[in-house]
Amino acid sequence: MSATKTPTRAMPVVSAKTPVVLLLFDEFAEGSLITEHNRIDRIRYPNFAALGASSTWYRNATTLYDITDWSVPAILSGQRRHPHQLPILSHHPNNLFTLLGRSYRIHSFEPVTRLCPANICPKSSPSFGTRLRRVLSDVKTTSLLRLPAWQGDWSNPRDEVAAFLRTIHPSRRPELYMLHVLLPHTPYRYLPSGRTYEHSRGARDYNAPYRSSTNSTLVDDVYQRYLLQLAYTDRVLGQIVRRLQSTGLWNRSLVIVTADEGISFQPGGHRRFVNPHNVADIAPVPLFVKRPWQRGGAVDDGSARSIDIVPTIADALGIKVPWHLDGESLFAGDRRVPSEIVVNGYFGTVAKATLAKIHAGQKAAIERSTRSFGSGADSVFARGAYRELLGKETADYPAWQGASIRAKIRRPSTTRFDPQSSFTPSRVMGTVSGVPTGDLPQLAVAVNGRIVAVTKSFRIGQATRFETVVPDSAFRAGSNAITIFAVRGGPGGRVALAKIASRR
Known part of the structure; x- marks a missing residue:
């Protein structure tokens, strides 16, 4: 299920020397960053707020899929998924790693997918067995296949982030730094400081596979732990930005921060698998793009999708991509918000919503959060x-x-x-x-x-x-x-x- 060499399609030689940093978070609802005033919460998430002040925040960004092993390949290839594709190189030979691999040194951390060829990224992801267990755990097909459920953590994000930070250093050769980290993804066990606590399951019915309890108090318990882990995610972002700054890479780098899909905390609803009731929680994802030497922040409310990231990187580096792209560069001036936001679900569901419905759903989620936890860092407790x-x-x-x-x-x-x-x-x-x-x-x-x-x-x-x-x-x-x-x-x-x- 993995290829070891770069595909034979001729990839361009890239003359640009711009470092590229792609940070990909996981199970991250954009609305949880935002206050009732439609701004990033500077108190709870100071590093995301600082990022927004030095980059362009694509406030209407959405994912195309509700599951990691579909959405991450779409992000890394700029293409929509075709039936039966797996998150591996042989099924996605045209991707960001193969595009830049001839000219860039690649530092890739893929805890679930395996799209970077082994000759370019020999240690970019766990073993095949570990990745297979993670994919099966994510989609809960272990029960369908009558295989024993995998009970371990998806990864140790703290160690993964530490390893990623060690790869960031000045170099004469241009470098791509790609980190897919399973934060704020379950299991919820991190405090904002990065310390962990016991994360054994609590009340027996509130954490059924990917469905929330109908008891709103139990849902609030899970959401509280999500918010605390999101605050740790903010801390991780700050660590990475400071490392880029201390090595002199920040100003001259193209930095993109996003997530694969959102997550929902509606009582009685699905947390991950999309449907018409939770699409406003699943579809929106954070997306920030800092161009090289960008000064000051901006908000862009035009169309932005996960498949637009590779075209945007190619545009910034002056590359003509030698395969068909379903996305477009976020730097294009004629982007329009589509009449419908469409998210394809793992179980065949296709959820559609207007942007107005997405905004209304986000507003309702923010209001629920404010009622339960107020505002400010300490109020989460x-x-x-x-x-x-x-x-x-x-x-x-x-x-x-x-x-x-x-x-x-x-x-x-x-x-x-x-x-x-x-x-x-x-x-x-x-x-x-x-x-x-x-x-x-x-x-x-x-x-x-x-x-x-x-x-x-x-x-x-x-x-x-x-x-x-x-x-x-x-x-x-x-x-x-x-x-x-x-x-x-x-x-x-x-x-x-x-x-x-x-x-x-």
Whole structure:
């Protein structure tokens, strides 16, 4: 399933010396970057905001497909997919790597696809077996083929990014740096700092394969962890930009940042497989293009599709591409927004929507996010009616006398924290008992006496549960005290806290 040599079609000799950087993120809904004012959130995502201020943001960019092994080859070839094509070189011999391979040194990181020939990129992707398991895991065909489900992570993004950063250095020969990193893709386990927490599945029905629970509280739990991982994705972007700047490559490089497809968090809906109800979440993808020596940012609301990236690179480098392209250069002046946005789904679904419907769906998703998590970096750790408790000392509030509610903390398995470690005991999960019928208490989570998270409890069957994530900045070296409080009162009366569980 992989070719080892460059295809025989004659590829051009490129006279341009412009470094090219292509960063490809995964499962990234563009709307999650944006505030209700249709701007990039500078507080949560400062590096994406800085990128937008120094590049052109194609605000109406969309993908053509809802699955990685279709969308990534389209990005790297500039062509639509034909039936039965696999994400391998022999099925996509005309691609960005073969186009530039005669003239450029290629640094390629492909965790899922294998489009770069081995003689150009000998270590660009994992083994065939690993990639096959990832593809099968992504489309969930393991059950259809009666194969055992692959239970491992898709990759270790932190290590992949570190390896990619080591390849960036000045060179007399022009270079292409291509990183496809599985962020903010599941499993959700990263905090904005890059530390990881326990990412075992929580409540049994909220993470069914690619479908969200109908319980909005459970969906918010997943979305919270996505937002935290997206903040880590922003951190990764900042690391790459700073590396390019420190090596003197940033100003003279063509830099393109995008994602393969979006993701949806509608209660009861599919998260990845596109349909008319979630197309506004799946279709839009972030797309930023920084031209060499570009000064200042711009917003382009013209047509932009994932298949336009290779034509754009060829245009910037002055290359005539020796194969048919389905996309067009983003630098073309006559681009128009199509009457319909079309996304082809893995299971044969073709979802269509006008741009107005896409914008309306994005606006609705942003409003849901704001209702659940407010705005600002710390507000991601607060859900519900008591966000004002964040950062407060529990001793400042009166005790809720006579509360019958009790809780049991099931995660984290340890409260010990090592500042030198990449792990943090930030995932807090458990069960609640003694809850009056029809009542789902609001909860506050304190670490060492300070409230660092606010969350809602929820009911699964006969059990009442809670799940949240707390910031790693809350922990001190050694053992820590994690305490769960039930909250009552406000806004007309004073808030009172009932201590219902504690773990050291």
